[in-house]
Amino acid sequence: MALSEKKLWVFDVDNTLIRDVEHPHPFDDALQLWDYLLETGRDVAALTNVGRLSARTINHVLKVAGFKLDLDHTFSAGAAAAAYIHNRNPSARCFVISEGGATEDFIARGLEVVNNPPVDYVAVGADRGLTFPRLNFAAKMIRDGAKLICISGSRDYPGIYLGIEDIYIGERSIVAALEDATDVESVIVGKPLPEILLETTKALGYSPNEAVMVGDNPASDIAGGKAAGLTTVLVRRPDNIVPFDSQGLDQSPDHTVESLADIIKML
Numbered sequence: 001m002a003l004s005e006k007k008l009w010v011f012d013v014d015n016t017l018i019r020d021v022e023h024p025h026p027f028d029d030a031l032q033l034w035d036y037l038l039e040t041g042r043d044v045a046a047l048t049n050v051g052r053l054s055a056r057t058i059n060h061v062l063k064v065a066g067f068k069l070d071l072d073h074t075f076s077a078g079a080a081a082a083a084y085i086h087n088r089n090p091s092a093r094c095f096v097i098s099e100g101g102a103t104e105d106f107i108a109r110g111l112e113v114v115n116n117p118p119v120d121y122v123a124v125g126a127d128r129g130l131t132f133p134r135l136n137f138a139a140k141m142i143r144d145g146a147k148l149i150c151i152s153g154s155r156d157y158p159g160i161y162l163g164i165e166d167i168y169i170g171e172r173s174i175v176a177a178l179e180d181a182t183d184v185e186s187v188i189v190g191k192p193l194p195e196i197l198l199e200t201t202k203a204l205g206y207s208p209n210e211a212v213m214v215g216d217n218p219a220s221d222i223a224g225g226k227a228a229g230l231t232t233v234l235v236r237r238p239d240n241i242v243p244f245d246s247q248g249l250d251q252s253p254d255h256t257v258e259s260l261a262d263i264i265k266m267l
């Protein structure tokens, strides 16, 4: 199917639509393409690997930045992790390490979020307020048999927290400590896991070959989109590429553009 015939356009958020969720300045080329797609009857969605904010918060951030976007078209890594667990065990008891966003996504999905045993899943998102007792409790629950989920897979990321602008270690690094302590390997739920892209297209009523994944990151957006059967568009952004593990997937995009406005000419 030609690019012009695609019905669903799924966009990465950080460094594709806006600089990042804590500096939500929109990119002009992203706004131009977004509005063009809507005006011409295409469907648009946002899919982010950010797990520290809920889908509801990310939707709000994007709307304030100028993107017309429905909440049910906004997908966070926390929501994806909740769907992943719910698909396997809808009554799972989950201990969630998060700044609150993933916890909200888990509750919205109907999962039980607990702070006491027994625990079926330990799910870890970035958490800049993480305490040793919570980390230690997570390790204990994993040793007792809980499965370990990494909500997205960033080792570190730029952000601003309690007024301090810095580079912060991400969920992947927190999970590495738990893996080391327990000898249990995590499942990373977030791009590039193809199931996330498949869930997103299915939730909106499309098949993967009707959809396009647009992002700045070959290791997450392109690798995941391609593995799930979506057409992939890489937009070159000069910096702020967050490190992800492509997990051996093909990272070569179907299309590469310097500006998202260039896509309009291709439609």
Ligand SMILES: [Mg+2]
Residues within 6 Å of the ligand: 012, 013, 014, 015, 016, 215, 216, 217
């Ligand atoms: Mg990005």
